[in-house]
Amino acid sequence: MSDDAYLTLADRARPRFTVQGSEFIGHAAPAESVDAAEAFIEEIEAEYADATHNVPAYRVRADPFREYSSDDGEPSGSAGKPMLSVLQGRELENAVVVVTRYYGGTNLGVGGLVRAYSQATKDALNAAEVIEERPHEQFIATVEYDDSGTLRGILESEAVEFDADYGERVAFDVRVPVAETAAIRDRLRSATSGRVDIDAGDRQPNV
Known part of the structure; x- marks a missing residue:
């Protein structure tokens, strides 16, 4: 464990x-x-x-x-x-x-x-x-439609939980183990050349 x-x-x-x-x-x-x-x-x-x-x-x-x-x-x-x-x-x-x-x-x-x-x-x-x-953290990653396929592909490959909201932009509500959060955020930023907006996140220590 x-x-x-x-x-x-x-x-x-x-x-x-x-x-x-x-x-x-x-x-x-x-x-x-x-x-x-x-x-x-x-x-x-x-x-x-x-x-x-x-x-x-x-x-x-x-x-x-x-x-x-x-x-x-x-x-x-x-x-x-x-x-x-x-x-x-x-x-x-x-x-x-x-x-x-x-x-x-x-x-x-x-x-x-x-x-x-x-x-x-x-x-x-x-x-x-x-x-x-394991404790999880939740954050929202928002991108333009052009980058949404890239983000979805990364999140699916990492097998993390997420929901996508398609509005003026695409907002991915992501739930990921705390130990993996930093690496996944870095991967999302790298894949979009920094075009992704990631909020501060919400630690969920009891979940």
Whole structure:
């Protein structure tokens, strides 16, 4: 894995299992910001408002880096902390997990809760699929129509994401890994003999 790359989740997932009558549902999702992680937690809490507990944990590439967990009424250290430990152990970032519990009438004890919440987190992460991601930067490269084919050809050859807006001039909205941004900008300037206008760009450290 390259220096600026990190592991995150590809999609959402919500596997479930039962332990001594208590049902556990693990909800996992990618979250590009603290706000996104908090919004996911609120979404699950609203959807499963009748649950006994909705225990959250997340790790987000913010400035500074944010880690959070809560036991949501379970005994201290029996739920949120074990979930966060699983995220840390998998070295996952920009990832949020909420484990919903419907109490089944039998106390599991602290050890049983730790095992159940950890397992629910692992199952959710496995189902959501772990992928490698890199921070990206977005910028707009604008040229006259005569140079648009050249720019499009370069961007396609570099296999970077872009959208083209054909107005009075052609504006390419480009999304590229931060580590490759300088080289691609230089290539665009060189290929057009400096006729391309490139804005300052927008760093997207969490994406």
